[in-house]
Amino acid sequence: MTSAVTTDKSARPGYGQLLRTPGALGFVLPGFAARLPFGMLTISILLLVQHTTGSYGSAGIVAAVTGISMALSAPLMGIFTDRFGQSAVLVPVVLAHAAAVTGLAALALADADVWFLALAAIPTGASVPQVGPMVRARWAARLEGSPLLPTAAAFESVTDEFTFVVGPVLATALCTGVHPAAGLVTEATLTLLGGLLFAARRASQPKTHVPSAGGEKRAFALSHPGLRVLIFAFLGIGAVFGGMQVSLAAFSNEIGNPGANGLLYGVFAAGNMIAGIAMGAVAWKIGPRRRLILGYVGLTAAASVLWAANSVLLLGGLGLVVGLFIAPALITGYTMVEQLVPANARTEAFTWLTGSIAFGQAVAVILAGRLTDAHGSSYGFLVPMAATALALATLLALRAKLAPKAPSRIVNSSAPESEAAAAATPSQAPRNRVNERGMGHRVPVTVD
Incomplete structure (x- = not known):
């Protein structure tokens, strides 16, 4: 037990140590290149169709269909990835996505009816490559049981948010300064090149899980109740992204400065990135469930005052604060997947969360778009407020389902020994719960 306590009190591993993990840079760098376009997609569609x-x-409808299609296809893509491998799924997907985006842009420029654009948005969203979940699955496979895993989750959130800092700014600059379709064309090109480069890094792929008679039974990720709670909670984060994108664009037009949209959204995403960096550097003493709830409390409070902003400076400051509270919720939720879902379904689990964000974003884009058209940008900001409040209420009501299922991580043959040890040292049991893995290895788990 002494060694477990020592490990639990050790300093939090940093990003430098994480990136020195053998083989890490081989998938981190191409993974970043492949996911950068994701931050450009929705805003490029919004600006072109508007x-x-x-x-x-109308722009919100097309963007929402894209998001919903992605949300529905992402878990299926995750299931296929767990079964057949990342490269086998990624190569045809990025080829299909490049073709679908090109078709959507061509229809928009031809002044096609909004419903034709919505139909073209279906394959555009369904073919969005799930590179972020694939990178997270590689980290989870490489760092199984390691204290570096929360640092990896924080690093991935920072990487995601960096794409949402650069992506919208780049897309806005291209659409407003070069050509209305330039954002989508660039997104398709970068997705194709980055996706093929990432798919070529086969050595770091997690192993596939082929079902065999009498072997390991594969349960779908959605069968785990804790993941279902996270999926609902992540809808609120998606609604923040979608509501902010539409409302910030509308606000920028209202003040006669469309180019301010990229700057305002970049400040919002920068807050998320800054908080993500801090999350990876802190050795937390409170459990993940509490961190998740506290993150949503702050997010709901910050989102509830966006509607009152009446200047670029004030809106930028409030957007920064909203971004600061997204990272704790997002990082903690992704980290909890390792405790809630077995390894053979983790890519699917990550895609459910990514798809949930996309679905929440899609619904928020529709609602915020309608409210903005009818009443102005301040009404669009009511969507993130309502969605985060609903997500927080759900977390508070169902927080018990987010507890790790300890029996599924315990080797049955060692159970008597564990019970005996617990009985022998009752004073230590409340402070240090121990999960028994194979070969008698003990891993300390933070008490929530």
Whole structure:
């Protein structure tokens, strides 16, 4: 027990140590290149369709169909990835996505009806490559049981948010300064090149899980109740992204400065990135469930005052605060997957969370677009407020389902020994719970 306590009190591993993990840079760098375009997709669609139709509501419909299609296809893509491997799924997906985005852009420029654009948005969203979950699955496989795993989750959130800092700014600059379709064309090109490069890094892929008679039974990730709670909670984060994108764009137009949209959204995403960096550097003494709830409390409070902002400076400051509270919720939720879902379904689990964000974003884009068209940008900001409040209420009501299922991580043959040890040292049991893994290895688990 002494060694476990020592490990639990050790300093939090840093990003430098994480990136020195053998083989890490081989998938981190191409993974970043492949996911950068994801931050460009929704805003590029919004700006192009709004330009050709003159309506944020119509643009919101097309962007929402893209998001919903992605949300529905992402878990299926995750199941196929766990079964057949990342490269086998990624190569045809990025080829299909490049073709679908090109078709959508061509229809928009041809002034096609919004419903034709919505139909074209279905394959565009369904073919979005799930590179982020694939990178997270590689980290989870490489760092199984390691104290570096929370640091990896924080690093991935920082990487995601960096793409959401650079992506919208780049897309806005291209759409407003080069051509309305330039954002989508660039997104398709970068997705194709980055995705193929990432798929080529086969050595770091997690192993596939082929079902065999009498072997390991594969349960779908959605069968785990804790993941279902996280999925619902992540809808709130998606609604923040979607509501902010539409409302910030509308606010920028209202003040006669469309280019301010990229700057405002970049400040919002920068807050998320800053908080993500801090999350990876702190050795937390409170459990993940409490961190998750506290993150949503702050997020709900910050989102509830966005509607009152009436200047670029004030809106930028409030957006920064909202971004600061997203990272704790997002990072903690992704970290909890390692405790809630077995290894053979983790890519699927990550894609459910990513798809949930996309679905929440899609619904928020529709609602915020309609409200903005009818009443102005301040009404669009009500969508993130309502969605985060609902997510927080759900977490508070169902927090018990987020507890790790300890029996599934215990080797049955060692149970008597564990019970005897617990009985022998009752004073230590409340402070240091121990999960028994194979070969008698003990891993300390933070008490929530």
